[in-house]
Amino acid sequence: MTEIQQLSGDRPVAIVGAGLVGAGWAIVYARAGLAVKMFDANPQTTAKAIPLIEGQLAGLRRHGLVHEDPATILARITPVATLAEAVDGACYVQESVLERVDVKRQLMTDLDALAAPDLIVGSSTSGIPGSAFALGLGISPRVLIAHPVNPPYLVPVVELVPSAQTSAATVAFADALMRAVGQTVVHVRKEVEGFVLNRLQAVLLREAWALVQEGVASSEDIDKTVRDGLGWRWSFMGPFETIDLNAPGGVADYAARLGPLYQRIAESRTHEQPWDDELIRQVEAQRREHLAHAELETRRAWRDERLMEFAARRAPARTE
Structure with a gap:
C-alpha cells in the first residue's frame, strides 16, 4: 500500500465547491492517485469544471508534469449531485465555496450533520480565520484552513491554519496529506486575517x-x-x-x-x-x-x- 493509500485508508477525497480553486484541488488529489468526488450547489459550475480539468491535465502531460494518461487521472474525478453523496465514505473534504462567512458557516453546519466521526475538513479560504465560521460544532476539532495558491496543481504552497478548537491530530493529518500529494506546507501558528x-x-x-x-x-x-x-x-x-x-x-x-x-x-x-x-x-x-x-x-x-x-x-x- 502506498503512503497516500495509508493516509486515506483508500477512501476518496471530497471537493465541495467546483470553481477554479475546487477544480484545481481536484487535479491535485486525482494526480496523486486519490479518488475524488466533486460537488457544487450549482450543477453548471461542476459541468464547467470537467472540461477545464481535462484541458489542464493535457497541458500537464505535455510539460511532463504528469506521467499517467490524462484520461486515467480524469476518471478518478466523479461529479456528484448532493453534499451527502460527496462526503459519504470520504476521508477528507476540501471546502472551496464562496468566500463568505455565512456560506461557510452553513456548510460547516451541514457537514456536522453528515460527516463520519473521523472526517477532516480543510477550507480553501483566502483569509477568513476558521474561528469565524467553524467553532462550536461537533466537527470543529476536525476543521482547519488549508489555503492554496491558485492553481494549486502548479503552485504548491498551502497554508495550514488551525482554529482554537482544531485538534493536533487534525493538523498532523492535513500536514501528511498535503505533503503526500506534493504540496509545500506552511504552518501558520496563530489565526490572523489573510494568513501569511x-x-x-x-x-x-x-x-x-x-x-x-x-x-x-x-x-x-x-x-x-x-x-x-x-x-x-x-x-x-x-x-x-x-x-x-x-x-x-x-x-x-x-x-x-x-x-x-x-x-x-x-x-x-x-x-x-x-x-x-x-x-x-x-x-x-x-x-x-x-x-x-x-x-x-x-x-x-x-x-x-x-x-x-x-x-x-x-x-x-x-x-x-
Whole structure:
C-alpha cells in the first residue's frame, strides 16, 4: 500500500465547491492517485469544471508534469449531485465555496450533520480565520484552513491554519496529506486575517497602488519591477534568504545597513485610505492599454503555460 493509500485508508477525497480553486484541488488529489468526488450547489459550475480539468491535465502531460494518461487521472474525478453523496465514505473534504462567512458557516453546519466521526475538513479560504465560521460544532476539532495558491496543481504552497478548537491530530493529518500529494506546507501558528501569503501580498499591493496614485510609476513599470527584478530572486528563494545573501555579513549586517531606510519608507505610509474609485479606474485604463478585456482568458491560459514550464524545471530542485 502506498503512503497516500495509508493516509486515506483508500477512501476518496471530497471537493465541495467546483470553481477554479475546487477544480484545481481536484487535479491535485486525482494526480496523486486519490479518488475524488466533486460537488457544487450549482450543477453548471461542476459541468464547467470537467472540461477545464481535462484541458489542464493535457497541458500537464505535455510539460511532463504528469506521467499517467490524462484520461486515467480524469476518471478518478466523479461529479456528484448532493453534499451527502460527496462526503459519504470520504476521508477528507476540501471546502472551496464562496468566500463568505455565512456560506461557510452553513456548510460547516451541514457537514456536522453528515460527516463520519473521523472526517477532516480543510477550507480553501483566502483569509477568513476558521474561528469565524467553524467553532462550536461537533466537527470543529476536525476543521482547519488549508489555503492554496491558485492553481494549486502548479503552485504548491498551502497554508495550514488551525482554529482554537482544531485538534493536533487534525493538523498532523492535513500536514501528511498535503505533503503526500506534493504540496509545500506552511504552518501558520496563530489565526490572523489573510494568513501569511495574503498579508505579504497585501503590503506589496498597497504600495503598488500608492505609487501609481502618486504618479511615481505606471502600473506597467511597477509590474516590470517585480517581474524582471524582485520576482527573479523570489522565484527560488524568499525575502529573508534574499537579504541574508545581499550583505557581506548576512541578515544582521543587512538590517544594520538598510534597516533605517526601510523604517523611513514604512513611516512615510499610513495606508489607511482604501483604493478609491478614481485610482481603480486609472489602473484599469493602464492595464487595458496592455491587455484588452476580451483577451483576459487567453492571457490566463498563457500564464498557466508559463507556470507549467516553470514547474517542470523547478520540481526536481524544490525543497522545504
